[in-house]
Amino acid sequence: MHSTGRVARALSISAIALASILSTTALSHAADKITIMVGGYEKQIYLPAKLAEALGYFKDEGIDVELLNEAAGVDAENQLLAGAVQGVVGFYDHCVDLQAKGKFIESVVQFSQAPGEVELVSAKHPEIKSFADLKGKNLGVTGLGSSTNFLSLYMASKAGLKGGDVVSIPVGAGGTFIAAMQQDQIQAGMTTEPTISRMVKTGEASVLVDLRTVDSTRAALGGTYPAASLYMETAWVDAHKPEVQKLANAFVKTLKFINTHSAAEIADKMPKDFYVGDKEGYIKALEAGKGMFTADGVMPEDGPKTVLAVLSEFSKNVKGKQIDLTKTYTTDFVKQAM
Incomplete structure (x- = not known):
C-alpha cells in the first residue's frame, strides 16, 4: 500500500516536472519569435531579409x-514604435531622425554603404538634364518624411534649388511609382531596383543621379551613405541580447553569401515574383548594384556623419539638434558574429 502511494507521488512529481519543462520550452520559443517589418522586401536594397529566410539562416540560429512587408520605410518605423514589430529592415537615417524626437533606435546590422537608389527622370521631359532643371517639377518619393524624400531635397539644394522649388509627391514604389510617372503625376522620382531597370528598359525613364554604388554616392553626397539596415529599439536590444546576436549571426552569414556568390546564384534563391517577369533584368540590376552591400554588417566609419549632414538640412526634427551618433548604431553583435 505504502509502495503504491510512493509510486503515485513520484508519478505526480514527474508530471509536474514535465509540465514545467514544457512550459519553460514554450516561453523560450515565444521569446525567440521575432517579427521584422521590411520597407518593401521585393526591393533589391532590402534583399538580405528575404535571402536570409530563403537560405534557412534564421532556422539555423534557432x-x-x-x-x-511595408512599402514605405516611414510607416515601418511607426510599426516599430507602436511595438507591433521588434525590428525594421529600413534606412539607417531613421535612427538619427528618431533620436531628435527622444526615441533611441539603433542599427544592429548595417546592410549597405550606399542608398541603392536612383533619381529617374521621365522620358516625357527631355528638358530635364540635371537636378537644377527640376525647378517647378513634381518629384516622386516613397513617402513624405522618408529617406527618398530627404535625399531628393538634399540633392536639389546642392543643385542650387530652394525650398518650394520642387514638390515631393508620395507614390510608394514598384507599380505605383511606375503608374505615377506614366500618368505624368511626377516628372522625376527616386526609386530602387528592380523598378529602375524596368523603366529604363522600356525607355519610359532615364537615370539622372545614380546612388547605387559607393563611388557615385560619394560624388553625389560627399561620403558613404549607410542605408539599408536592421534597426531596433535600443531598450529591446539591451533586454534581448541573445536573440539579437542570433539575428546578427544570420545576417552576417547572408552578407557573406552575397559577397561570395554571383548575382545569378543570389537571384535563384529569391521568390520568382520578385523578377516581375524579367529574371535576366533582375540579375543584371543585382550585378550592377550588389557592391552597395557591406561584406560584414559593420557601419562604415564616415557614414553616420554624411547621413547627419543630409538630415540636418532637411529634417525639421534634426535641424539644430545635438545628435549622439554613437547611440544610433552598434557593431557589437556583428563583430561577435564574425
Missing part, C-alpha cells in the same frame, strides 16, 4: 522570424 529563431522564428516573421517578415512583414
Whole structure:
C-alpha cells in the first residue's frame, strides 16, 4: 500500500516536472519569435531579409522570424514604435531622425554603404538634364518624411534649388511609382531596383543621379551613405541580447553569401515574383548594384556623419539638434558574429 502511494507521488512529481519543462520550452520559443517589418522586401536594397529566410539562416540560429512587408520605410518605423514589430529592415537615417524626437533606435546590422537608389527622370521631359532643371517639377518619393524624400531635397539644394522649388509627391514604389510617372503625376522620382531597370528598359525613364554604388554616392553626397539596415529599439536590444546576436549571426552569414556568390546564384534563391517577369533584368540590376552591400554588417566609419549632414538640412526634427551618433548604431553583435 505504502509502495503504491510512493509510486503515485513520484508519478505526480514527474508530471509536474514535465509540465514545467514544457512550459519553460514554450516561453523560450515565444521569446525567440521575432517579427521584422521590411520597407518593401521585393526591393533589391532590402534583399538580405528575404535571402536570409530563403537560405534557412534564421532556422539555423534557432529563431522564428516573421517578415512583414511595408512599402514605405516611414510607416515601418511607426510599426516599430507602436511595438507591433521588434525590428525594421529600413534606412539607417531613421535612427538619427528618431533620436531628435527622444526615441533611441539603433542599427544592429548595417546592410549597405550606399542608398541603392536612383533619381529617374521621365522620358516625357527631355528638358530635364540635371537636378537644377527640376525647378517647378513634381518629384516622386516613397513617402513624405522618408529617406527618398530627404535625399531628393538634399540633392536639389546642392543643385542650387530652394525650398518650394520642387514638390515631393508620395507614390510608394514598384507599380505605383511606375503608374505615377506614366500618368505624368511626377516628372522625376527616386526609386530602387528592380523598378529602375524596368523603366529604363522600356525607355519610359532615364537615370539622372545614380546612388547605387559607393563611388557615385560619394560624388553625389560627399561620403558613404549607410542605408539599408536592421534597426531596433535600443531598450529591446539591451533586454534581448541573445536573440539579437542570433539575428546578427544570420545576417552576417547572408552578407557573406552575397559577397561570395554571383548575382545569378543570389537571384535563384529569391521568390520568382520578385523578377516581375524579367529574371535576366533582375540579375543584371543585382550585378550592377550588389557592391552597395557591406561584406560584414559593420557601419562604415564616415557614414553616420554624411547621413547627419543630409538630415540636418532637411529634417525639421534634426535641424539644430545635438545628435549622439554613437547611440544610433552598434557593431557589437556583428563583430561577435564574425
